[in-house]
Amino acid sequence: MHTVAVLAPPDVITFDLATPIDVFGRARMPDGRPAYRVLVSGMEPTVPAGPLSLSVTSGLDELERADTIVVPGRNDPSVPTPPAILDALRAAAANGTRIASICVGALTLAEAGLLDGRRATTHWRATGQMARDYPRVTVDPDVLYVDEGDVLTSAGAAAGLDLCLHLVRRDHGVAVAADSSRLAVTPLYRSGGQAPYIVRNPPRYATTTLERVLAWIEENAHRDLTLSDIAETAHTSVRTLNRRFHDETGQSPMEWLTGVRVRHAQELLETTDHGVERIARQAGFASPTNFRSHFRRLVGVSPREYRTTFGARVGASA
Structure with a gap:
């Protein structure tokens, strides 16, 4: 069975964490069998998540045995990612594990060097930061998700749902993905990107001379x-x-x-x-x-x- 390990970094965004757990955990094959085995992996048994504390089911060592790793965003992505997490992601990528990110989780992948020379996206509010801090990444600010084969990135919040359904469709076909989309009460295909949600040239500026x-x-x-x-x-x-x-x-x-x-x-x-x-x-x-x-x-x-x-x-x- 395909194993999905959802990473739970410190200060994880709970919405980003819950999305892949729910989509992959509820996906069923045509005969009713579970389509995935889902694990939640963290550095410690208890992970801080904003106003919550979460208990995780496995450690970072499980990432090595996963077929797919999903990396949620963190509430403050400007804080450096713990080196143990970056090392675990690099090792998994070197072993050919498929790795996907939700929202600003893309910054974690970029920090690990996994997006160098690739096209990627993230939440529109963080696209400027990613383009500035990681110039070897080609940042696309308008799309819902980017599929680079073994590495995938998605935009904010609901776009993580689009990405997870896309992965179900890749793994098990349209029928299984369509059933998952009905359970999630969301379209299997969503047209457009995140451009309509972007605030253009806001009145508060991070500049001085202008x-x-x-x-x-x-x-x-x-x-x-x-x-x-x-x-x-x-x-x-x-x-x-x-x-x-x-x-x-x-x-x-x-x-x-x-x-x-x-x-x-x-x-x-x-x-x-x-x-x-x-x-x-x-x-x-x-x-x-x-x-x-x-x-x-x-x-x-x-x-x-x-x-x-x-x-x-x-x-x-x-």
């Missing part, structure tokens, strides 16, 4: 702003402004402005029943067509689809 001009853009994004307007506000030349924006935000000034406008439009779609023409105008876009184009490019769905998913109430057509 803080004043970013705040000004936040307040004036609805206006017909030009690059020269922004440079004048920053008391600098257009060339210097472009350089500073790229250095501190990774975007051009106009790209940042568009991101702010899209975020404002998202807020309006969530909280009002205004039509697309009014929202385009309020957010600062030149036309509804221009608004729809930029919105779909950055969010991955149309304004109408976004409102259907996130809106408190559905009103005029978007």
Whole structure:
């Protein structure tokens, strides 16, 4: 029987831990037999998990005998992973064990060097950190999960469910995976990625020299702003402004402005029943067509689809 070892690192996110335990533990073959043997492995018999303490069924030595290892995220992924866990993951990978991560568990895999030269994803709030700290990893911030064969990574929370069902489908076929998806009351295939959930250019910035001009853009994004307007506000030349924006935000000034406008439009779609023409105008876009184009490019769905998913109430057509 295929053995899945779910790693329980210190400060593990309980949702990430529970997802693979539930999906693999409840998966059944067509004749009713369990599809997997599921273990929970940790460094110590008791593992701290936020406000909880969890008892685990096996130690790290069990990872060597597992067919698949699932690595959940930790509440504070900036804390270094215990060396014993990194060593155990490297040894398992060297032995050909399939390893998957949920949410910011991808940072643990990256820390172990298992994502070097690979494409990977993680929760959108951590994609910047992973790209910065692990430049040998090709980070895809928009997808729900990435399958690199022997190493798989998923985005935040619910995307871990998508990844686990994907693994069931790989191991035992569509029929077994479909049955597991019905038990989980979730689609077997979920279209799109995590782009609609990403907060674009939030008003709190991790920057110093541009803080004043970013705040000004936040307040004036609805206006017909030009690059020269922004440079004048920053008391600098257009060339210097472009350089500073790229250095501190990774975007051009106009790209940042568009991101702010899209975020404002998202807020309006969530909280009002205004039509697309009014929202385009309020957010600062030149036309509804221009608004729809930029919105779909950055969010991955149309304004109408976004409102259907996130809106408190559905009103005029978007």
